[in-house]
Amino acid sequence: MGVSDLKSKHVPLKEMSYEPKELFRGYTDRVLHINLDNNSVNIKNVSPQMKEKFIGGKGYGLRLLWDATKPETKWNDNENEIVISPGPICGITQYAGAGKSLVVSISPITDIVIDSNVGGYFGPFLKFSGFDALELQGKAKNDVIIVIDGVKNTVTIEEAPAEEIDSHILAEQLTEMYSDSPEPRDMKNISVISAGHAADHTMIGMLNFSWYDIKRKKCRLKQAGRGGIGTVFRDKKIKAVVVKAAGVTQDPNHVADMEPIRERGARFAREMKELDPHQCRMKQEGTAHLVNIMNDYNLLPTHNFKFGSHKDADALHSRVWNKKFTQGMNDGCWIGCTMNCAKAVDDFVLKSGPYKGQAVIVDGPEYETAAGVGSNMGIFDADTVIELNFYCDTYGIDTISFGTMTAFAMECFENGLITKEHTGGMDLSFGNIESALELIHQMARGEGFGKIVGLGVRGMKKYFHEHFDADMNFMNDIGMENKGLEYSQYVSKESLAQQGGYAMTNKGPQHDEAWLIFMDMVNNHIPTFENKAEALHYFPMFRTWFGLMGLCKLPWNDVEPENNAETDEPAKVPEHVDNYVTIYNAVTGSNIDKAEMIRQSERVYNFQRTFNIRRGYGLRKHDAQPYRAAGPVTVEEYKSMEEFYDRKMKEDIGVDPAGKSVGEKIAITRKYREDRYEQLLDAVYLRRGWTSNGVPKIEHMKDLGMDLPEVIEVLSKHQ
Amino acid sequence: MDTVTVNGNVIAWKEGMTVRNVLDEMKYSFRLLIIKVNGGIVKRENWDDFSVPKNADIKVIHLMSGG
Numbered sequence A: 001m002g003v004s005d006l007k008s009k010h011v012p013l014k015e016m017s018y019e020p021k022e023l024f025r026g027y028t029d030r031v032l033h034i035n036l037d038n039n040s041v042n043i044k045n046v047s048p049q050m051k052e053k054f055i056g057g058k059g060y061g062l063r064l065l066w067d068a069t070k071p072e073t074k075w076n077d078n079e080n081e082i083v084i085s086p087g088p089i090c091g092i093t094q095y096a097g098a099g100k101s102l103v104v105s106i107s108p109i110t111d112i113v114i115d116s117n118v119g120g121y122f123g124p125f126l127k128f129s130g131f132d133a134l135e136l137q138g139k140a141k142n143d144v145i146i147v148i149d150g151v152k153n154t155v156t157i158e159e160a161p162a163e164e165i166d167s168h169i170l171a172e173q174l175t176e177m178y179s180d181s182p183e184p185r186d187m188k189n190i191s192v193i194s195a196g197h198a199a200d201h202t203m204i205g206m207l208n209f210s211w212y213d214i215k216r217k218k219c220r221l222k223q224a225g226r227g228g229i230g231t232v233f234r235d236k237k238i239k240a241v242v243v244k245a246a247g248v249t250q251d252p253n254h255v256a257d258m259e260p261i262r263e264r265g266a267r268f269a270r271e272m273k274e275l276d277p278h279q280c281r282m283k284q285e286g287t288a289h290l291v292n293i294m295n296d297y298n299l300l301p302t303h304n305f306k307f308g309s310h311k312d313a314d315a316l317h318s319r320v321w322n323k324k325f326t327q328g329m330n331d332g333c334w335i336g337c338t339m340n341c342a343k344a345v346d347d348f349v350l351k352s353g354p355y356k357g358q359a360v361i362v363d364g365p366e367y368e369t370a371a372g373v374g375s376n377m378g379i380f381d382a383d384t385v386i387e388l389n390f391y392c393d394t395y396g397i398d399t400i401s402f403g404t405m406t407a408f409a410m411e412c413f414e415n416g417l418i419t420k421e422h423t424g425g426m427d428l429s430f431g432n433i434e435s436a437l438e439l440i441h442q443m444a445r446g447e448g449f450g451k452i453v454g455l456g457v458r459g460m461k462k463y464f465h466e467h468f469d470a471d472m473n474f475m476n477d478i479g480m481e482n483k484g485l486e487y488s489q490y491v492s493k494e495s496l497a498q499q500g501g502y503a504m505t506n507k508g509p510q511h512d513e514a515w516l517i518f519m520d521m522v523n524n525h526i527p528t529f530e531n532k533a534e535a536l537h538y539f540p541m542f543r544t545w546f547g548l549m550g551l552c553k554l555p556w557n558d559v560e561p562e563n564n565a566e567t568d569e570p571a572k573v574p575e576h577v578d579n580y581v582t583i584y585n586a587v588t589g590s591n592i593d594k595a596e597m598i599r600q601s602e603r604v605y606n607f608q609r610t611f612n613i614r615r616g617y618g619l620r621k622h623d624a625q626p627y628r629a630a631g632p633v634t635v636e637e638y639k640s641m642e643e644f645y646d647r648k649m650k651e652d653i654g655v656d657p658a659g660k661s662v663g664e665k666i667a668i669t670r671k672y673r674e675d676r677y678e679q680l681l682d683a684v685y686l687r688r689g690w691t692s693n694g695v696p697k698i699e700h701m702k703d704l705g706m707d708l709p710e711v712i713e714v715l716s717k718h719q
Numbered sequence B: 001m002d003t004v005t006v007n008g009n010v011i012a013w014k015e016g017m018t019v020r021n022v023l024d025e026m027k028y029s030f031r032l033l034i035i036k037v038n039g040g041i042v043k044r045e046n047w048d049d050f051s052v053p054k055n056a057d058i059k060v061i062h063l064m065s066g067g
C-alpha cells in the first residue's frame, strides 16, 4: 500500500493550532501536553522555578512526571507519562553531540523512574516547533499517530490502522507521508518516534528516534533503549509520534553569544580530525572499537557474565566491525556532530524472520550490542550479532536487556533449572544461534518461551521459581539485574568502584552514570573507600549534566586533547569540561563555573533519588547487587581464574587458600567481597550527603537549594 | 631477576625493553593512555623507542571511553 492509501485510512481525532514561539537562549519555556484519554492537547508554561532547579532534559522529565503521577502509579496506569525533553543546548550544530533527547517514564520492569538518552532529530525539531518538552499521557482506544507540525503550527491526533508497526518500515512510511516532497531536502525535516511488534509483548520495549540520512536516502534509527519505555508507548496505543520542522538554520536556539560556541566547536573538530585516528577511531568503528579491548582486560561479559574474555572473541574484534561498517560517511546522529560515530551496516541480507532475504540497513552494532547479543550469549558470529541488532531495533526492544536476559535463560538451561519441556523444545545452550533468533521472533509474535524471557530477568526469576520450582537463591546470584533493570555489558567483578557505579545508580545498572573500571582496577588510582566514594560522587553528577542539556557524552572523553596528559586531572578531561561550561554560558547567557555545573546535576540527581523513595524504593536495600557482579558464584567460574583468586585471598583477605576446597574458597571470597561492598555504600552515602540508609539528608537538600516542600515531605519520613 | 613495576604489578625486566614491550606484555591494548616512567611522561610517538630502565616505576594511566 502506498503512503496516500495508508493516509486515507486515518481517522482524525483532534487538531489544534498553536501560536508559534521562537527559541530564546535555548528555551521556549513551553511544554506540550497530550492526553490520549480525551485527546486533549495543551500548552503549559514553564515556571521560572522549574527552569532554575531542573534546567531541562532529564530534569524537566522528572519534574513533569512527578507532578503527573501518584506514588502508587503503575507503568500501565493511564496517568503514567512518557516525557521527552531535549535540554537547552540541544539543537546547536556548531559543537559535536548536541542533538540528544531524554525520555523518562515509570518503567514496567523496575516500577521506578527510568531515563534513557537518545539521538536522532526529534529533540531538536521539537524545540524548533516551539516546545521544550513533550508529555504523553493517557491511552488511546486504537492505534494513533501524533503529528507535531512545526511549519503549520498544528498538533494532530489521528487513528492510523494501516501502517506497519515495525520501525524500519514505519519510519520510512511516515517520513514520506509527512514530507512536503520525496526530495531529501524535505525528507530530512521529518523525525519519527516508533517502537515495534516486540514492544507489544515484552517488558523491554524501546523507542526508535529517526533521522533521514540524505546520502543514503534512508531513515536511520537511534534508540532510547533502557527500561521498557517502548512497552509503555505501545500500551498507550501510540504507533508513532511525528515531528516536522521548517529546516535547520544557523542559530535556531537564538543563543546569547555564538562566537565561543563556534570557536570551541572548531577546536573539537580539529581534535577529531587529527587525534581520533590514533585514539579511539570513533569515526570508523564507533563504540564497537571496545570489544577486543574489553576482552583483553577481562571485562567483556561472556556466558552471562561468568567470564571476562573468550578465545573466540576475535570474531567480534573491531577489525571485523571496521570492515562491516560502511566507511567514508558522515554518520552523525545530529547535524554538526564531528565525532560521527553512528555507524551502520548497509545492504545486510537477513537470514531469518518475516524479512528474510531482504537487504536492510542496520544501525550499529555498538559495543553494548555486540557484547550483549554476542559474547554474553556465547555467540561469536558477527553476522548473527548484526541480525539480532536489526531485529531488536525494528521490533522495538532493547539490545542490552535482550542480551542479558537471554544469557540468564541460557545459564538456567545449562544448569537444568529449565529444560526443553519449558522452552517449547528449544535448546537454549550458550551459543545456539538458531534458538536466539527464534526467541526474538517469538517475542515479536507474542508467543512461546520468548514471551516468558520478555518478562526480564526479575520476571523470569519469579516465573521459573513459581512454575518450574527453580532455585531462587541461585537465580538471585546469577540473574544480572538490580532494581529490576538488566546489567549493561561490562564485567564488574574486579572493580569495587564499578560495582557501585552499577548498583547504586538511580535507574538501575546502566554505565552512563559512572564507568570507573580502568581508574579503579587497572590504574589503581582510587584505592581507598574515600577515593572510590569521591569518584562515585563526581562522575555520576558530572555525567548527569549531559542529560540536563541534551548533549551526548561521547565527545567528552572518547577523544582527548593532545595535552590532556599534562593536566591536573586528565580523567576529567578538563579542556572539554571547560568547553561545556563555556557553551552553556554562551547559549543561555548565564555565568556558571564547573562547580555550579555539578550542583545543577546534584539537584536533579537527588530529586530522582527522592522520586524513587516516594515510590517505596531508593533505599540501601535497593542498591544491593547480584553476587555475580562482585565475584565468582560457581566452581567453574572460580576455577577459571583459580590462581588469581587464590592470590587475592592471600594478599587481600589474609587467608591461606592451601588445603581448602573450591567451595570453601568461594565462600571466603564472597564474605569478604560482600562486606567490602557494604563499606563502599557507607562511604558513598556519606560523600553524597545521604543517611546510612541511602536517603538524601534534609540539610543537604537545603544546601543545594532543593528543599522543595514536596521533597521534604518525602524525605522527612526517612531521616 | 631484574624487574619493573607497572601500575603496581611487578614484571621481569629485559635488556632493551621499550614502553611498547611493556604494553604488549601487560596486554594493554587500550589506546587512550598516559604513560609515565619514573614520573616523567613518555609521549605516544616515543613509545616504540623509549627504553625503560631496570627497577623503573611505570604508570600506564588508562583514561575512560565508551558508554
Ligand code: SF4
Binding pocket: A096, A097, A098, A099, A119, A331, A332, A333, A334, A337, A338, A339, A340, A341, A342, A552, A553, A554, A555
Ligand atoms: S558522538 Fe555519536 S552518538 Fe554522540 S551525537 Fe555524535 S554521532 Fe551521535
